[in-house]
Amino acid sequence: MTVTIGVHVSNPSLYHLARLEFAQQALAPFGEDVVFHHFEDGTRTAGLLADGTIDISGTGATPPLTGQAAGHDIVYAAVSTPRPEHGALLVADDGPVRTVADLRGLTVVHSVGSWHTHLVAKALHDAGLSYTDVVSERPSAEASLPRLKSGEIGAWVAQEADLYGALREGGVRKLVETGDVITDRSVFFARRDLAENRPQVLAAVVKALQQADSWAATHLDEAAEHAAAELGGQEQDWREALSRLPWKLQSVDAAVIAEQQEAAGILADGGFLSPRITVADAYLPDLATHVDAALEARP
CATH class of the missing domain: 3.40.190.10 (Periplasmic binding protein-like II)
Structure with missing residues (x-):
């Protein structure tokens, strides 16, 4: 079988995973192939999962919430640790x-x-x-x-x-x-059929993402060079930005779901998210067991 991983430029973990061989190596023992589907706009992620174009991808906190509100049956797979210096609201x-x-x-x-x-x-x-x-x-x-x-x-x-x-x-x-x-985690979410029927395969993808993150954390100059060449901007600015990311993933737990539920409520109160959603509907506690095992296993 084949796992299609959605890749867009706003998620550095996915961006580097697509350049490296970790996903192919992680899925080979399961007899699975890997295809990377590149797209421009991360806000389309839930829709691409719903129509079967991709099996897993990642964004920030908002797209999985709007995906649920749109009726897409997604499942949270993993999150990064908080990214406090990822961005800022700038004024003159x-x-x-x-x-x-x-x-x-x-x-x-x-x-x-x-x-x-x-x-x-x-x-x-x-x-x-x-x-x-x-x-x-x-x-x-x-x-x-x-x-x-x-x-x-x-x-x-x-x-x-x-x-x-x-x-x-x-x-x-x-x-x-x-x-x-906000905690501003990178959030990885997947098709429910993959999460329920092949949880170990999904966990292996998360493991590969962590390997790509670990590579980036220890190869900041090379990662910045690639980002500047393909995404624009100055290498020095990319190196500074990449050096401030945590490059660490974890399984989804009740605390993460609570964070997402708070975000959903604020976005609904502000008129951005409709209808109101129950984030826990996209949470599979059993999947976290497989993800934890994969992340704890030696490469």
Whole structure:
């Protein structure tokens, strides 16, 4: 049989897994082949799982929530440990926005539907506001950094090389760092039939993802070089960004499901997520046993 792994550029674990041989090596003992399906927009992940295009992929916290709300039958497979320095809500250093409350009525540029949405909604919620109290705008062809510095937009959620490039250039500051308000885990989720019928195979994919992460953590220069060449940006900014990721996976437990349920509630309260969902419907505790065993096994 064949396992199709969805890969998009916003998830570095998947990006590096597709370049290396760990998945093929992990699945060979099960008589399974591996195919990597590359796509551009991580917010499409749940739909691609539902229509059978892919079997497993990963995003931030928001896409599995919107996937459940859309009626897609997904299952949580694994998560990263928290990524507190993965991104930040940036504002102009000399601009009028000094607190999150000052964003009311202003435009916030972020990747709508990604983990950015969770960050913005939670930051606003903590400030006594709602997601609808700002104008959410997706990034456009026009670079967000000059728009921010000119005052055209109120804030911008930047991540990875974009974040560290903007900080290096100057003129902006972090209004909210990711770790201030959310855990911002990388979340890997899969088709239910794979999770229920071949849990050891799914666990082997998670093991391969951890191996790819371990490779990246110990080859930061090479990882940054590849990222800059294929994704754009400066190598130094990519190295800085990649060095701040935890590169460690874990099985899904009740605490992770509680985090996701809190996110679902905040996004529903803010008018972004409908209908309300029960995250635990996408949780298989027995799968965690297989994932733990795979992660604990020697390479």
